[in-house]
Amino acid sequence: MRKFSSVLFLVAIALGTAAQAQTPLERGRYLMQSIVACGNCHTPQGPNGPLPGMELAGGLKIEDKVFVAYGSNITPDKETGIGKWTDAQIITAIREGKRPDGSIIGPPMPIGMYRGMSDNDVRAIVAYLRSVKPVKNQVQKSEYKILLPPSYGPPVGKVADVSARDKIAYGRYLSGPAGHCIECHSPAGPQGAPDVANNLGAGGFIFYGPWGTSVSSNITPTGLGKYTDADLKKVISTGVRPDGSRLKPPMGVPYYAKLKATDLDALVAYLRTLPAK
Ligand code: HEC
Ligand code: HEC
CATH class of the missing domain: 1.10.760 (Cytochrome Bc1 Complex; Chain D, domain 2)
Structure with a gap:
C-alpha cells in the first residue's frame, strides 16, 4: 500500500511539472511579444503602429546624430531575411553583434545588453524567429558616421538563467x-x-x-x-x-x-x- 501511494505521488509531481513547463517556442513568443520586443526596431511602422503582415520584416528607419540605421529583416525569408542562418549564427548575431560573414551589426541594436541574455532565453527567441512568417523585403543599408568596433567583446560562452x-x-x-x-x-x-x-x-x-x-x-x-x-x-x-x-x-x-x-x-x-x- 505504501509503495502504491508513493508511486501516485511521483506521478502527481511529474504531471504538475509538465503543466507548468513552457516549451522554448512558448517562452520565446512570450519574451518577444513583451519584454524583449525586438519588433520595436525590426517591425516597420505606419501612422497607426506596426504594419500588418510585416512582423520583424525590417525597414524601420532609426535616426540619430551619428547614424541613420534601418532595422534588418529578421524573418525566415531565405533571400532578404535570416532564413539561411543556423541557430548558432543567429545567437552570435544577437549576443555578439556579428553576422555570419564576420561583419559587425551597428547601433542602436543593444548588443552590450544582449551579451547577458541566458542561453535558454536566446534559444527560445531563435525558436520564435523560426516560427514567424517569412516576408520578402529588401532593407536599405544603414549609414554610420562613427567607426563600428571590431567586436563587442570576447565570445559570450555560456550564460545561466536568472x-x-x-x-x-x-x-x-x-x-x-x-x-x-x-x-x-x-x-x-x-x-x-x-x-x-x-x-x-x-x-x-x-x-x-x-x-x-x-x-x-x-x-x-x-x-x-x-x-x-x-x-x-x-x-x-x-x-x-x-x-x-x-x-x-x-x-x-x-x-x-x-x-x-x-x-x-x-x-x-x-x-x-x-x-x-
Ligand atoms: C527604445 C527605448 C526605450 C525602452 C526600451 C524603454 N523605454 Fe521607457 N521610455 C522611453 C522614452 C523615450 C520615454 C519618455 C516618453 C515620453 O515622455 O513621452 C519613456 C518613459 C518611461 C517611463 C515614464 C516615466 C515618466 O513618468 O516620465 C517609465 C516608467 C519607463 N519608461 C520605464 C521603462 C521600463 C521599465 C522599460 C523596460 C521594460 C522601458 N522603459 C523601456 C524609452 C524607452
Ligand atoms: C533598438 C533597436 C533594436 C533592437 C531592440 C533590436 N535590434 Fe536587431 N538590429 C537593429 C538595427 C538597426 C540593425 C541593423 C544594424 C546595421 O545595419 O548594422 C539590426 C540588426 C540585426 C540583425 C542582423 C541582420 C542582418 O541581416 O544583418 C539581427 C539578426 C538582429 N538585429 C536581431 C535582433 C533580435 C533577435 C532582437 C531582439 C532580441 C533585436 N535584433 C533587437 C536594431 C535593433
Whole structure:
C-alpha cells in the first residue's frame, strides 16, 4: 500500500511539472511579444503602429546624430531575411553583434545588453524567429558616421538563467539583458552611446522619429519616487501617467502591455533599488 501511494505521488509531481513547463517556442513568443520586443526596431511602422503582415520584416528607419540605421529583416525569408542562418549564427548575431560573414551589426541594436541574455532565453527567441512568417523585403543599408568596433567583446560562452524566485535579480535581468530598459533610459555619453556606466537610469537620451522627438525619463527613484507601485505598473503597461499624459515611442508600451504581473512586479522592485540620479 505504501509503495502504491508513493508511486501516485511521483506521478502527481511529474504531471504538475509538465503543466507548468513552457516549451522554448512558448517562452520565446512570450519574451518577444513583451519584454524583449525586438519588433520595436525590426517591425516597420505606419501612422497607426506596426504594419500588418510585416512582423520583424525590417525597414524601420532609426535616426540619430551619428547614424541613420534601418532595422534588418529578421524573418525566415531565405533571400532578404535570416532564413539561411543556423541557430548558432543567429545567437552570435544577437549576443555578439556579428553576422555570419564576420561583419559587425551597428547601433542602436543593444548588443552590450544582449551579451547577458541566458542561453535558454536566446534559444527560445531563435525558436520564435523560426516560427514567424517569412516576408520578402529588401532593407536599405544603414549609414554610420562613427567607426563600428571590431567586436563587442570576447565570445559570450555560456550564460545561466536568472531565477525568477529572486525578484530583484530577475528584475535586473529583465530591465537589462532581456529588455534593455536601462539602456534607453541612460543619457548619451561622450561617444553618443547610452552611458550606463555612470548615469544608469538617469534618462535624457533623445530619440528622433515620426513622433517628433522624445526624451527618455529618469527611472531612478529621483524620477519615479512620485509613483506608487500600482501607478508605475500602469505607466509602464498602458503608457498613461496618472496625470493623463501619454508616453511617446520608442517606449515599448504595446509590448509591455503583455507583461505578466510577476514580471512587472520584478521590474518595479528592481527599479526601486537603482541609485538615485
Ligand atoms: C533598438 C533597436 C533594436 C533592437 C531592440 C533590436 N535590434 Fe536587431 N538590429 C537593429 C538595427 C538597426 C540593425 C541593423 C544594424 C546595421 O545595419 O548594422 C539590426 C540588426 C540585426 C540583425 C542582423 C541582420 C542582418 O541581416 O544583418 C539581427 C539578426 C538582429 N538585429 C536581431 C535582433 C533580435 C533577435 C532582437 C531582439 C532580441 C533585436 N535584433 C533587437 C536594431 C535593433
Ligand atoms: C527604445 C527605448 C526605450 C525602452 C526600451 C524603454 N523605454 Fe521607457 N521610455 C522611453 C522614452 C523615450 C520615454 C519618455 C516618453 C515620453 O515622455 O513621452 C519613456 C518613459 C518611461 C517611463 C515614464 C516615466 C515618466 O513618468 O516620465 C517609465 C516608467 C519607463 N519608461 C520605464 C521603462 C521600463 C521599465 C522599460 C523596460 C521594460 C522601458 N522603459 C523601456 C524609452 C524607452
